[in-house]
Amino acid sequence: xxxxxxxxxxxxxxxxxxxxxxxxxxxxxxxxxxxxxxxxxxxxxxxxxxxxxxxxxxxxxxxxxxxxxxxxxxxxxxxxxxxxxxxxxxxxxxxxxxxxxxxxxxxxxxxxx
Amino acid sequence: xxxxxxxxxxxxxxxxxxxxxxxxxxxxxxxxxxxxxxxxxxxxxxxxxxxxxxxxxxxxxxxxxxxxxxxxxxxxxxxxxxxxxxxxxxxxxxxxxxxxxxxxxxxxxxxxxxxx
Numbered sequence: 001x002x003x004x005x006x007x008x009x010x011x012x013x014x015x016x017x018x019x020x021x022x023x024x025x026x027x028x029x030x031x032x033x034x035x036x037x038x039x040x041x042x043x044x045x046x047x048x049x050x051x052x053x054x055x056x057x058x059x060x061x062x063x064x065x066x067x068x069x070x071x072x073x074x075x076x077x078x079x080x081x082x083x084x085x086x087x088x089x090x091x092x093x094x095x096x097x098x099x100x101x102x103x104x105x106x107x108x109x110x111x112x113x
Numbered sequence: 114x115x116x117x118x119x120x121x122x123x124x125x126x127x128x129x130x131x132x133x134x135x136x137x138x139x140x141x142x143x144x145x146x147x148x149x150x151x152x153x154x155x156x157x158x159x160x161x162x163x164x165x166x167x168x169x170x171x172x173x174x175x176x177x178x179x180x181x182x183x184x185x186x187x188x189x190x191x192x193x194x195x196x197x198x199x200x201x202x203x204x205x206x207x208x209x210x211x212x213x214x215x216x217x218x219x220x221x222x223x224x225x226x227x228x229x
Binding site: 033105 | 161
């Protein structure tokens with residue numbers, strides 16, 4: 001089946017620094033999604049990308065849908081302590097399995113004040 | 114209302130118990146999902162309901178039994194679980210993928226299940 005490689009697995013940064021994480025896939029997706037999950041909570045959708053090459057921002061977050069449709073990145077600028085959490089990328093396709101999300105393994109972000 | 118509500122938030126059950134997890138959404142989403150998540154791992158899909166019909170069962174053991182009474186409700190009935198079934202169980206919903214205003218899945222906060 002499809003697999004997503006998400007990197008890095010974890011990051012330790014100082015408050016105010018920028019962060020970048022990415023996902024690559026062995027096959028194409030029609031949609032890329034980025035979620036953040038706090039401990040004991042469900043994943044919260046940060047950004048959804050629908051078109052190859054699309055670059056979308058949500059406040060300090062910026063994400064891009066790769067031209068090949070096999071990759072995506074998420075950047076966080078000027079990190080703050082509440083950015084701490086696990087970030088997951090997820091890919092989705094249309095068609096018979098259009099309801100399935102394929103998740104990356106997550107990036108654990110720690111921000112030191 | 115833009116939320117998926119799950120109850121209970123925490124559940125401890127014995128291996129011979131029968132319990133149910135509940136999920137509710139009022140966003141008019143016609144697809145609803147159950148996911149299982151172990152600590153520091155991504156969610157794993159269990160079941161998908163589309164228009165109140167079971168459309169995907171990811172080879173889940175029969176001790177987990179889903180039910181979709183109507184378009185707003187999703188239940189997961191649990192019976193004779195094992196300790197390794199302890200996990201965070203997440204419910205999610207989404208619009209039809211072809212909808213113009215599709216925004217991906219909305220997840221609930223989950224039920225933290227402990228099987229003793």
